[in-house]
Amino acid sequence: MSALWVVAVLAPVTTVLLLAVVGLGPREVSARGRTTLVRWAPLAVLPAGLLALAGPRAGAVDVPWLVLGTRLEVDELGRPLLLLAVLLYGVALVAVRPGRTTRAPVLSGFLLMSFVGNAGVFVAADTVTFYLCFTVMSLAAYGLVVHENTASARRAGRVYIVLAVASEMFILAGLLLVVQEGGLLVADAADVVAGSEARGVIVLLLLLGFGVKAGTVPLHVWLPLAHPAAPPAASAVLSGAMLKAGLVGWLRYLPLGEVAMPGWGATLVVLAVLGAFLAVPAGLLQADPKVALAYSSISQMGFLSVLVGVALARPDLAEACVVAAVLYAVHHGLAKGALFLGVGVWRAHGAGPARPWVLVGLGVAALAVAGAPLSSGAVAKYAAKQSVGSATVLGVDLALLLPLVGTGSTLLLARGGWLLLRGRRDERPGDLATLVAWSVLVVGGITLTWLLAGRWVPVESVPGLEPVTLWDAAWPVLLGLGLAGLGWWLSARERLPAWAAHPDGRLLPPGDLLVPEEAMVRRLLHLERRVEVAVARARQVLGRAGLFVADRSPSPTTLAATGDAGLARWQVSGAVLLAVLLLVLAVGAW
Numbered sequence: 001m002s003a004l005w006v007v008a009v010l011a012p013v014t015t016v017l018l019l020a021v022v023g024l025g026p027r028e029v030s031a032r033g034r035t036t037l038v039r040w041a042p043l044a045v046l047p048a049g050l051l052a053l054a055g056p057r058a059g060a061v062d063v064p065w066l067v068l069g070t071r072l073e074v075d076e077l078g079r080p081l082l083l084l085a086v087l088l089y090g091v092a093l094v095a096v097r098p099g100r101t102t103r104a105p106v107l108s109g110f111l112l113m114s115f116v117g118n119a120g121v122f123v124a125a126d127t128v129t130f131y132l133c134f135t136v137m138s139l140a141a142y143g144l145v146v147h148e149n150t151a152s153a154r155r156a157g158r159v160y161i162v163l164a165v166a167s168e169m170f171i172l173a174g175l176l177l178v179v180q181e182g183g184l185l186v187a188d189a190a191d192v193v194a195g196s197e198a199r200g201v202i203v204l205l206l207l208l209g210f211g212v213k214a215g216t217v218p219l220h221v222w223l224p225l226a227h228p229a230a231p232p233a234a235s236a237v238l239s240g241a242m243l244k245a246g247l248v249g250w251l252r253y254l255p256l257g258e259v260a261m262p263g264w265g266a267t268l269v270v271l272a273v274l275g276a277f278l279a280v281p282a283g284l285l286q287a288d289p290k291v292a293l294a295y296s297s298i299s300q301m302g303f304l305s306v307l308v309g310v311a312l313a314r315p316d317l318a319e320a321c322v323v324a325a326v327l328y329a330v331h332h333g334l335a336k337g338a339l340f341l342g343v344g345v346w347r348a349h350g351a352g353p354a355r356p357w358v359l360v361g362l363g364v365a366a367l368a369v370a371g372a373p374l375s376s377g378a379v380a381k382y383a384a385k386q387s388v389g390s391a392t393v394l395g396v397d398l399a400l401l402l403p404l405v406g407t408g409s410t411l412l413l414a415r416g417g418w419l420l421l422r423g424r425r426d427e428r429p430g431d432l433a434t435l436v437a438w439s440v441l442v443v444g445g446i447t448l449t450w451l452l453a454g455r456w457v458p459v460e461s462v463p464g465l466e467p468v469t470l471w472d473a474a475w476p477v478l479l480g481l482g483l484a485g486l487g488w489w490l491s492a493r494e495r496l497p498a499w500a501a502h503p504d505g506r507l508l509p510p511g512d513l514l515v516p517e518e519a520m521v522r523r524l525l526h527l528e529r530r531v532e533v534a535v536a537r538a539r540q541v542l543g544r545a546g547l548f549v550a551d552r553s554p555s556p557t558t559l560a561a562t563g564d565a566g567l568a569r570w571q572v573s574g575a576v577l578l579a580v581l582l583l584v585l586a587v588g589a590w
Contacts, residue, residue: 055076120136286419
């Protein structure tokens, strides 16, 4: 199995290196070589898929000479998530087609580097490797966000990279404390944190750091900006797989099941519930289907974060909550990845002979996210509801509150579907390979969660066909459909205010909380410039009187403006950033 581990790591990294090296050759040779590599790139993730299928039989691999000693292992928690990553990244790489995707080799390279980091997070068995993989994934994701090089993509990239760097700082500080206490191995981390005198500080740092990647309110603002800016293939992995890296960080390093931390647990549950429900009106006011889907992801990650909060507060429920969280993560990753990738599939095939199947596939994925009966979402939400038991938030039973998240998801998905149907479609015929790969993802989303619930992630029970169980899964979706129909009826008859009847994304722009924050920063900068002008005038007056010698060095504001202008003129090169990432890996290996 050691050879399989080596191939699983080297296959995507080597493909990225080849993409970079071939690009340095003569133009014609480079174009042909890169096109070939892009077409074969999906095969680079298959060895990792074999590791996931082998599971514990793959064993652990130790490389004592790498960094501070690297250890990789496919355990019961990481195994289903590794398979999720393989499926999502594989389908996303198939969707990157030369001639149909802008700078396809660059996008493929960033997807492969993101996969290396993302999959590494799921199988890392030591803290140093975990952090290195998390960092590689975060930095490579920047290339996915800014790939289109539009003004909106650059803005989304700036917001993302600021939050990503802040996230890395919190995570690094928290993990340094964990290692200092003796938690170098991931398996020891939860117990070490539970017994640490700095337990509260560590938990705070990890909640903040991993909360950025998990899209936890109020750290979620990058999501609604990144998804509409990124290509559909990138959006699929951003929402389907990368958000789950934050969840895995919590499950690995928080003292779940080891010690009760009701204060921190309740705080996370409250923030998660706020995110799950406040994302609904924010998404309904958007005019871009991918933004509506992004707010749906924020809502769904709020649902997942509730499980983590309950496990942190109630050690007796931790084991069931962790199992339910993994199962829900796999379901959501497959279904939401199919929806984001389906945006591109619909635009390419929505006017052709595949239109009926695309509509069915999108409908199936949407019903799964909403948790309709017999769907993968029904299994995941049933397990989640059973796991929280009698836990409450602010006196409200969570088992009664969580089903309403399905109602909100139904509303957001109905809004996204309506916008997608009314939106643009490509004039030229779509690519058959992308349609087939997307179909595999849709079918996999239907079946895989059911299989995992009984095999890899065994839950205590799965929903049966009893009328009561079917009704429990159906009523939140039916309520959401009813509210969506009522809203459409009122809007068609102009019985709603204009901002509600025909939302265009201007009342609450994507990024929501970020908008007033940016306005505040602009006001502060304006005030700073006025103060600087006043100080400059005072210096001139004092200089004429011989009381002050003027300082001709540029002011901090001038330096910042000059630097920002230089960065704005610089066209981000995917090859350069990939080279930097590979250099970081090489230094770490050395």
